[in-house]
Amino acid sequence: MFFGHAALAESVDLPWPLVDADFHNIDATQARLGQKLFYDKILSGNQNISCGTCHHHRFGGSDGLSLGIGEGGVGVGPMRMPGYGDSRIKKRVPRNASALWNIGAKEVKILFQDGRLSVSDEYENGFNSPAEEWLPDGLDTILAAQAILPMTAQFEMAGNPKENEVAGAAHDRIDAVWPIIAKRVRIIPEYGKLFVEAFDDVETADQVDITHIAKALGAFIGQEWRSHDSPFDAYLAGDETALDASQKRGLDLFYGKANCASCHSGPLLSDHKFYALALPPFGPGRTRRFDPYVRDVGRMGESDDLADAYRFKTPQLRNIALTGPYGHNGAYASLEDMVRHHLNPMQMRDEWKPEMAELPKAEWLAAIDFVVMSDKREMARQLSHLDIKPIKLDERDIEDLVAFLHGLTGATALKLPLGVPDNVPSGLPVDK
Incomplete structure (x- = not known):
């Protein structure tokens, strides 16, 4: 009864x-930049997968699969295939792709299904993470911190050793990945202009580093997936x-x-x-x-x-x-x-x-x-x-x-503010 x-x-x-008041403040200009980065495959080792591939708008911020098909796969959602020939996937992503709803809330201080990222002073950079003391300084929220970790993961975005410079760097040490990614992004003229507009501490494109990319991605996730x-x-x-x-x-x-x-x-x-x-x-x-x-x-x-x-x-x-x-x-x-x-x-x-x-x-x-x-x-x-x-x-x-x-489904959950961009500054294809 x-x-x-x-x-x-x-x-x-x-x-x-x-x-x-329950959510972190979001800079709308940074969020719009983050939208492009979220769906831009330039952040991956082989430039063939984006954050949005496995956390897509059409699938509620996930991918519709039990276990994801990461680097080397083809397509998006339940129809994503494991690839072909030498570039096919070597392993399934071990866990289900978690949805992103409301992780921009202030009470969220631990992320991932095993909690391997948490707010902490253990390494004097604000977080306990797989990057330990090598996580970049200056990340302002756990949203920003989580956004850059998949770039270093072999079967998610980095790719296999010897396939690309990102995967090779990840094999050496985790923090060697991020300068490579940051340089890829900042040398694209449109991205350089967008970062200058979005960040007060960026006057020229050559000042863009991984923390700016992380903050833009975090702003997008925090704004877009709030419901x-x-x-x-x-x-x-x-x-x-x-x-x-x-x-x-x-x-x-x-x-x-x-x-x-x-x-x-x-x-x-x-x-x-x-x-x-x-x-x-x-x-x-x-x-x-x-x-x-x-x-x-x-x-x-x-x-x-x-x-x-x-x-x-x-x-x-x-x-x-x-x-x-x-x-x-x-x-x-x-x-x-x-x-x-x-x-x-x-x-x-x-x-x-x-x-x-x-x-x-x-x-x-x-x-x-x-x-x-x-x-x-x-x-x-x-x-x-x-x-x-x-x-x-x-x-x-x-x-x-x-x-x-x-009854927990939001009225606007399928009509989010920014959605999937039509294109991205790198010119790489966008998963629709």
Whole structure:
């Protein structure tokens, strides 16, 4: 039974409506520059993939795949192919491409599914990141810091060693990548002019460095993917009619019997913590240098703490209906299946089939795509780490929960301010 807005607000901790003060200030001129950079393949080693390839407007800031097809792939979204000949992909991206909604909020202080980037003074540059002490100084937000890390990743944007100067630099040391990228960008006359217009400390194009690129990308992401105009947001602001009857019942379950809000709490619908859900494993895994076999230990890969094994960050839920597949590896294509997994993880894991994964075929990778499932010891280790307990709900309850999750879709989520640019200053093709 739904108790009504006032009664429910008294019994549970409903979030407050998001307002401007909850977000970092964004420079609109920098955001417009960032839009071009976000879709410009010049930021990649082989100049064949952009940030927008895997975080595309048409797919809710993701790519519609369980595991991404990065450097070497062809196309965009679920139709992206793994490439051909010598340039084909050598490995799938180990995890699902996370959506970008509202990561410009001030409360976001840790990013990526294993939390490998966080606000910290550990390295005296403002962040704890894979770049450690070599992360550039002067990055003003975690948005800017995260924007430049994929450029250094072999299977995301850098490419394979010996293919290009960026990949070669990344093989030497992570910070050797960024001067190369910055020079590529600033010698393009149109970019030089845009940076001079966007940054007070840039008087001539030769002053552009990776921090300016990072800040422009961060400004674009923070502005473009900000979204809190869903029916749920209207309901929080006092409009009792914003949610329909099924969505109201789903909200009651979300904050009540289904226990969703124990993790998906606060105004961003995430506690920014890490949990083990025992999702069906597949793919290459985000292995550490000393891992002898395919696996993904989640947060432990960053913390080196056994207590963090197989735990992944709680995702934020606004516009969740637009960003499938779901889970750290995109194990489930539908919201309903992801809800069912939360309610009964062991049963859903037992019933899961490899064909449920959204993986474009790559015959040369088939031998490792699901090899982890035959590793009995690794499977047992994963099952020994589980932070959710079964909850019994009937079919109508599940339907209502899914309806509520659809009520988190913003009214303007598919009509964002800037969108995909028609072209970019490098002249390279833009993924549409």
